[in-house]
Amino acid sequence: MTHPLHRTYSYGWQQEFCLCFGDEAASRCVLIIPPLFDEMNRTRRMLVSVMRALAERNMRTVLPDMPGCNESLADIAIQSLNHWRDALRTITAEMGVTHIVSLRGGALIDNVADVPVLRLAPVKGTSLLKTMLRTRIIADKEAGKSSTAEDLVANSQSRPLELSGYMLSAEMVDSLEHSTPADLPFVQEVSLAEINGSPLWLRAEPQDDPAMSAAFATYIARWSAECAG
Secondary structure, eight states: OOOOEEEEEEETTEEEEEEEESOTTOSOEEEEEOOOTHHHHHHHHHHHHHHHHHHTTTOEEEEEOOTTSTTOOSOGGGOOHHHHHHHHHHHHHHHTOOEEEEEGGGGGGOOSSSSOEEEESOOOHHHHHHHHHHHHHHHHHHTTOOOOHHHHHHHTTTSOEEETTEEEOHHHHHHHHHOOOOOOTTEEEEOGGGGTOOOGGGSSSOOOOHHHHHHHHHHHHHHHHHHTO
């Protein structure tokens, strides 16, 4: 079995973690930008399986912890999509990234380098925000509280808004409301149907899909070779 390597990248005044697979001498290095917020946790097992499969194909992969997420010590309540883009620019430079693969909301922050980009099921920021707001409203109702999306967004202007377990700043909420995947010169989209995949980000708990992981890894390997990044 291919073993992971834990590396760090510099962001601000601290070091953030990356999970890496593959030979450092590999000619292709793929930065994987996961879905954002709670969708990130639900797809991580699948992504790690993809990374292992790509390592077997002599490809290097990098899966970063975004500032404020996972093992990061940064304060999530002061992050924005622009901050995360800045972090990804650092990673692409420090890790020698040649290709980028983004999933779902990761496509909102993949415009960070002049390299080919592959997007799986990209989504607008408003869609992510509406889903998290809807979940918060249901939770408030179960707790005997009354809330609306409009009130929650308005309240975020004065204090961080808790959505899906994340304390989001007004800047983050605003950036989600107005962000769409950027138009890029070397971008390709792949659908779940093309890799026989399932929307793991909708599951209640993190799960794996071995067939999807294998098909996605095969797709990435072929795509990255064809676009010769």
